[in-house]
Amino acid sequence: MLCSMTGYGEGEYADAQGYWKVEIRSYNHRYLDIQIRMPRELSLFEDPLRQKIRCCLSRGRVELVASREEFGGRKRRITLNEGLLAGYREALEELREFLGQREPLRVQDFLAFPDLLIVEEESWDRELIWASLEKAAEQALEGLVIMRRAxxxxxxxxxxxxxxxxxxxxxxxxxxxxxxxxxxxxxxxxxxxxxxxxxxxxxxxxxxxxxxxxxxxxxxxxxxxxxxxxxxxxxxxxxxxxxxxxxxxxxxxxxxxxxxxxxxxxxxxxxxxxxxxxxxxxxxxxxxxxxxx
The missing domain is CATH 1.20.120 (Four Helix Bundle (Hemerythrin (Met), subunit A))
Structure with a gap:
């Protein structure tokens, strides 16, 4: 069977935390050239995806685009940077005394300062994420190969x-x-x-x-x-x-x-x-x- 180097495939998969969509396009190329676009924080999965593509294709320029939508978004934990707050407070007290102001410090006085609040997103469940991404990618690859063969x-x-x-x-x-x-x-x-x-x-x-x-x-x-x-x-x-x-x-x-x-x-x-x-x-x-x- 002969295969064309031109084709398209897409795959979708939902898990308990979110939804993956993967699109793969391929075009004429002298060698196998793989380009992957996906969220930066998930770039650790690029190499496994490349290996999967190499197992199915020998030539062509391949473009894979993966996107993920979290159900309700990831949970975030917000904590106060107490050490930095103490430093800002000390500096403001000195400034207030230097200017001869008697008004007490207010919360609003600190809100403009950066990094007082530390936002930590819930860590990714790597095994769950990869299992879902893998299924969506395999579905997209299957569609691509079918089109290339046809x-x-x-x-x-x-x-x-x-x-x-x-x-x-x-x-x-x-x-x-x-x-x-x-x-x-x-x-x-x-x-x-x-x-x-x-x-x-x-x-x-x-x-x-x-x-x-x-x-x-x-x-x-x-x-x-x-x-x-x-x-x-x-x-x-x-x-x-x-x-x-x-x-x-x-x-x-x-x-x-x-x-x-x-x-x-x-x-x-x-x-x-x-x-x-x-x-x-x-x-x-x-x-x-x-x-x-």
């Missing part, structure tokens, strides 16, 4: 359709290949007839030698053999499935190089037209392969 199968069907067309064009080039030397010989003979003055005889052996040289230059059999070999490997990789995106991309690059060489060597209108069609199809296939994991 799109991968659609890409595979389109690639197979185009490769069958490429295969047919290569068969046409194989039929055309043996005719190229004779075509060159006829072209050479006609050209010489135009250039050589009347009454001058052309040495048949020399003509045969030149024709043989041209025939060797226009021999596209090696390129056809390599094209068929690469195509056979493409079929094998598609049948095997898995993480074959890079292999397919490499094979397509090689096929593109071979068809370019073939088009130049053939120097024949029909063969060149066939080579152009093959090249066009290979480019379209490569566009699809760029999204294969």
């Amino acid at each position: 799109e991968g199968e659609q890409l595979k069907a389109d690639i197979i359709h185009k490769l069958k067309a490429v295969e047919g064009l290569i068969r046409s080039l194989e039929v055309r290949a043996p005719l190229l030397p004779e075509t060159y010989r006829e072209r050479l003979t006609a050209r010489l007839a135009e250039l050589v003055p009347d009454g001058i005889t052309i040495d048949p052996e020399r003509l045969a030698a030149e024709a043989a040289l041209l025939a060797d230059r226009c021999d596209i059999s090696e390129e056809l053999v390599r094209l068929n070999s690469h195509l056979h490997q493409m079929w094998s990789e598609l049948k095997e499935g898995g993480t074959v995106g890079r292999k397919l991309d490499f094979l397509l690059q090689e096929m593109h190089r071979e068809i370019n060489t073939l088009g130049v060597k053939a120097n024949d209108a029909v063969s060149t037209a066939l080579a152009v069609e093959v090249k066009s199809l290979l480019e379209k296939v490569r566009e699809q392969v760029q999204n294969i994991e």
Whole structure:
């Protein structure tokens, strides 16, 4: 089975303390690039999440966003910083005495000072939090993988359709290949007839030698053999499935190089037209392969 690198999944899970929502998106990328966004105080769970993603995915840019909503909010314990309060009180008493004021100090006089009240939030239950986050993340990953597989199968069907067309064009080039030397010989003979003055005889052996040289230059059999070999490997990789995106991309690059060489060597209108069609199809296939994991 082939997988696309594009997909989306989301997961939700509620426990006794709160509610998790996890969203995962993935896009094309040469390697596996994982980006995680979640509340800062829960960043200790990033590494376990990365491990889970690596177990499911091999390539792609992956963005995971996790958010948590507490039921009723976390409890907070507020205590008085008595030591700091004593320091502020002593300083205010000195200031009051220095200014000659007789009014007693009031609570309001201290409210503007920072850090007099210490707010402590109830600590996280790490085991409970991770158990809930893990379930939401697994649900999101499952949805992502399902979407990537579904799109991968659609890409595979389109690639197979185009490769069958490429295969047919290569068969046409194989039929055309043996005719190229004779075509060159006829072209050479006609050209010489135009250039050589009347009454001058052309040495048949020399003509045969030149024709043989041209025939060797226009021999596209090696390129056809390599094209068929690469195509056979493409079929094998598609049948095997898995993480074959890079292999397919490499094979397509090689096929593109071979068809370019073939088009130049053939120097024949029909063969060149066939080579152009093959090249066009290979480019379209490569566009699809760029999204294969």
